[in-house]
Amino acid sequence: MRAMVMDRVGGPLEVREVPDPVPPDGGVVVQVHATGLCRSDWHAWAGHEDIALPHVPGHELAGVISAVGSGVRKWSAGDRVTVPFTCGCGRCEWCLSGNGQVCPSQEQPGFTHWGSFAQYVALHAADANLVAVPEAVSVAAAAALGCRFATAYRALAGRARLAAGEWVTVIGAGGVGLSAVMIARALGASVIAVDRNASALAAARALGASHILTSDGSADSGIAARVHEITEGGSHVAVDAIGNEQACADSITSLRRHGRHVQVGLLPQAVGNPRLPMARVIAWELDLLGSHGMAAADYPPMLALIQGGTLRPQQLIERTVSLDDGAALLPGLDRARPAGMTMIDPQRA
Numbered sequence: 452m453r454a455m456v457m458d459r460v461g462g463p464l465e466v467r468e469v470p471d472p473v474p475p476d477g478g479v480v481v482q483v484h485a486t487g488l489c490r491s492d493w494h495a496w497a498g499h500e501d502i503a504l505p506h507v508p509g510h511e512l513a514g515v516i517s518a519v520g521s522g523v524r525k526w527s528a529g530d531r532v533t534v535p536f537t538c539g540c541g542r543c544e545w546c547l548s549g550n551g552q553v554c555p556s557q558e559q560p561g562f563t564h565w566g567s568f569a570q571y572v573a574l575h576a577a578d579a580n581l582v583a584v585p586e587a588v589s590v591a592a593a594a595a596l597g598c599r600f601a602t603a604y605r606a607l608a609g610r611a612r613l614a615a616g617e618w619v620t621v622i623g624a625g626g627v628g629l630s631a632v633m634i635a636r637a638l639g640a641s642v643i644a645v646d647r648n649a650s651a652l653a654a655a656r657a658l659g660a661s662h663i664l665t666s667d668g669s670a671d672s673g674i675a676a677r678v679h680e681i682t683e684g685g686s687h688v689a690v691d692a693i694g695n696e697q698a699c700a701d702s703i704t705s706l707r708r709h710g711r712h713v714q715v716g717l718l719p720q721a722v723g724n725p726r727l728p729m730a731r732v733i734a735w736e737l738d739l740l741g742s743h744g745m746a747a748a749d750y751p752p753m754l755a756l757i758q759g760g761t762l763r764p765q766q767l768i769e770r771t772v773s774l775d776d777g778a779a780l781l782p783g784l785d786r787a788r789p790a791g792m793t794m795i796d797p798q799r800a
């Protein structure tokens with residue numbers, strides 16, 4: 452098969468022929484029809500994750516099952532599927548309670564083993580992790596769910612328990628941030644979107660953000676003060692959808708008393724733990740919540756909203772490219788200013 456191969460940390464990515472994967476026991480091989488280019492891929496490429504080289508990145512995917520390993524009960528070749536980027540073992544107490552996203556033995560395609568920037572990808576514990584893609588949902592829309600969209604959904608609906616009529620501040624209007632804007636509106640909340648990029652803010656506005664704030668990424672932008680003014684006391688919920696110290700601090704300080712901060716953007720330990728305004732967290736009794744993907748068990752209500760047209764992840768896809776184009780784009784993802792998601796179609800020449 453053709454795959455995008457990373458031979459060294461920070462080096463060029465080469466698209467070349469590699470051996471086809473074989474299904475692990477309890478797992479499957481999926482022919483990949485759409486796979487999203489995500490900032491987490493950049494973190495792995497930059498050396499912020501423990502990966503074995505040579506490596507194939509890619510963790511947001513959808514496609515068609517091409518081979519089934521021994522012991523798989525629920526799935527057959529030809530099924531259209533997607534998968535959370537956090538694949539639980541399917542056996543531990545966390546997986547059995549529907550929380551494979553925090554499984555201590557989880558596998559992550561594109562991190563713990565070769566991922567989906569390839570024509571085929573192997574996936575583990577298929578019965579616990581695969582999600583059927585309904586007829587009405589395209590593979591590209593389904594691929595958008597595996598990481599950023601599902602993570603945003605779980606962050607707001609599951610972790611923050613966002614309610615209709617509440618204010619949400621979304622810091623960062625990239626793939627996960629724009630997903631959060633769309634989901635927050637669908638849940639009946641009002642949204643303030645923050646970004647440094649005018650076209651990303653325009654996209655957030657088009658998705659229903661009632662206010663957009665431009666930040667240069669420094670404390671001088673005064674984001675929290677502007678949010679407090681707009682919301683008369685601060686947001687009920689705020690999301691750091693970027694993952695850096697200032698974005699996280701802006702999210703926390705833009706909250707009202709008893710507000711809920713959700714950390715979605717990655718803060719890799721390799722770059723050091725962030726300094727946070729914990730005095731405010733104490734004095735205002737703020738909740739700090741982590742969100743790490745979403746388990747297959749939590750997909751049905753989200754898929755129902757997609758099938759009904761309330762949520763439209765396909766609208767967040769800005770462009771679809773080939774593996775070769777994706778290989779050229781990945782090293783610049785930290786500096787890119789996309790207004791939406793970039794999808795790779797690995798079957799495209």
Ligand SMILES: [Zn+2]
Nearest residue numbers: 489491598599
């Ligand atoms: Zn991702």
Ligand SMILES: [Zn+2]
Nearest residue numbers: 540543546554
């Ligand atoms: Zn588990």
